[in-house]
Amino acid sequence: MLRFIFFCVVSLGAVFVSATTKATTLKELQLGIRTTGYMFDPPHGKTEIAILYNPQQPDSDVDARNVQSWLWSEQAMPNVELVPVLVDVNTLDSARSFRIGIVTSGLAPQFDRIFSYSQKHATLTITADLDCVRAGKCAVGVTTSPRMGVFINHTVTNACAIDFLAGFRMMVKEL
């Protein structure tokens, strides 16, 4: 009986974990934004930054609003003013161009659409959802646990015509 209960608990836990998505943390956002400084042609001055989210997906919606709030809360850098703009991934086909896009959590069904958009507009996509990078749909993945890590999908950056400085590329993990 005890073994059965244990099995049920573990199974439920596994289902619960796999069903959830990973929200972007403040540190991950900071880390992701910093990577833009190592683009071959980094942003200057006032730069709009897209927050790609799905308003029908609660995790994504909450994540997007937190990211937006953080980005509004301070000037991002001395010579660059980042202006966050929420962009519904369901309307990406008609969305205008952004140089940088933050991909929020819970957008796995829209990965293809995000990649097509970034390819079309040469948008650097940054996300804490490493599945998007591994799937070859997002350019940059960031994580802070168990240690700080930056992952760049070389195929995606090539497809989107995005270059990073050679020295920086040697310090990150390229997929």
Added chain:
Amino acid sequence: MRRHPLPLVACTAFSMAIGNAHAQNLDYREMETIFGEPVTTSVTGSPQRVSDVPAAMTIITAEQISRAAAVDIPGILREYTDLDVLQFARGDSEVSVRGYDKAVSSRLLVLINDRQVYLDNRGFTDWQSLPVQLSEIRQIEVVKGPNSALFGFNASGGVVNIVTANPMYDSVNTMTVRAGSNGYKETSVVGTAPIGTMGGLRLSAGGFDASNFPTNSLWEGPGSVTSIRNWDKGIEKRSVNLDGSFRLQDNIEGRVEASHSQDTRLLYFDDGYTYNVHTTVDSAKGTVTADTRLGQIDATIYTNIGDMRDQFGDDFRTVLAVAKLQGLFKAGADHSFRVATEYRHNGMNTTPVEGAHVAYSDLSASGMWAWSVAPQWDLTNALRLDRLELSRDGASPLNSAQTNGDYSRQSRNTVSGNSNLTHKLTDVDTLRLSFGRGVEVPSLTTYGLQERWGVPGLLPNGLVTGNPELQPTTVTNYEFAYSRDLRPWSAKLSSLVFLQKNDNLISQGNTSFANLFATGRPISYIDIGSSSAIGTEFGIDGHTDQGLRWAAKYRFETISEHLRVNNSANNYDADYAGSAPHHLLTGNVGYTLGKWDFDLFTRASSSYSMRPVTQTGTYPPYIVAGYLSADARIGYNLTSAISLAVSAVNMQQQTTRFTAGQSVERQFYGTVVVKY
């Protein structure tokens, strides 16, 4: 379980400044912030996180330097690493990797921002003359094992690269006043000025005066030299350094550095005699870094002009000029490359018999290939080819065995390399297998010394000369390492075993000073044989969020030698086997409590031996007893801008003997640091 973002209140701490919108030179501060750990270029030439480097490496951070009890770089290395650090007198320390330490230690290449500060005249580093203030050091990078494939000659045992703050990115403005026992008085000022948004300038200056340790006795034993002849009671240092970094274009940065330093101190030479030495070193360096879509290109030129003279008339005037071009490229996701070429010219007057000039020029080509073979496997290979051509012009002293033609006919082709295979067993476990081959070129003195010995009416004249036919010493090193991150405790465990082979060990032959005194026949430098070392190293370090920090390192090593010298008592180098302690244990623990910092550093060593000179010119073994030493520091941050500290070095007893030189006194220091 869903992970919630940090509360909105965290926004007040939100600081994601990119710092520089377009970085070319490595911005250590920014990179450290991004990756949460120090970064370095001192292992492969390409920038890497310290946890990713394929080498046994320690980085001493600026924060650790500020908490050290020691007030000089050799002392800081002694507190934070398991390097061999021998202190012969105040201001006279020698540092080596995995044994082989001695007076005028030649196996460790020391650099400041990749500029060699190792002195080629005698083949050693005059630590006291380094033109750097502790407060402007960004980090001290220590690489153990040969690294000649990146840095060239003399990185045969290891490398210490002192990286200073970059004035484009780091604003360091400090004033330090320090006083200590034995008349120690030090002042240091560092100031940084931004130049618009295009760069910055940093000027640093400092110096100290102190008395030598009160006792002038050297080693004790039959026939010992019991006093230092003609010694000066005081030591002093003065240095100034200018460092400017500029953005020339969006993709191009430039950096210029210039320095002057001078110091007076005792120097215990490898021949067993202690000299009163005055050294001046001037340097100038320029670097241009350009980022292109192909990769990063660096062009560097620098020169060092050194003059070291002693009370007996030796005057070593050395000029080193180096030009280097390097490219860093990444091909695809898995391959990184570094290609470089370097030219250096190194010359010195003969001394004390003047009239000739000995020099060598060296042209090299080197490359590195880092291949991410698979997600858990990395392979790094580096190779360097050098062609060295020796020359001498001017007069030859009477009885000299060599002519200028003997030098001009000499050239050397050398190969150095590194190969490392790294396997990440798990997220926390890493295995590394390494091979390294380093080259140590004979010093200019060893190639071209012209020294006449003799005391009228007492000793006949004799000549000590360099030897142009010497081959470089080679060091071959094999390592197998395992490390494990102990994440729940914010700690890391590291271990390795190493096997090292040294060939063409160079020293004066078995007709050494005793023979010179007896016969007056010229003596010179020869290849005296080879040696092997085997050892193991363990280390563990960690910290807690509550302010506790701790580390412990242990090294076991045993060296065997295969020498061709007939009578080891006639040679001061003929004891490699005894030169390294079998057991070396270091540890440090620190705690920050509010405004207070408490740090304790300990080092325990088993006995080892040296070869001091006797009054008759022989070199019998002298055993330095095992010891336990302890340093401590208590710091108090009065305000965010003012900190006070008291520290004690070798506080366990009044005097401690580390060498056959002077006994080292217990020292106390009081320090005030003002940040402005």
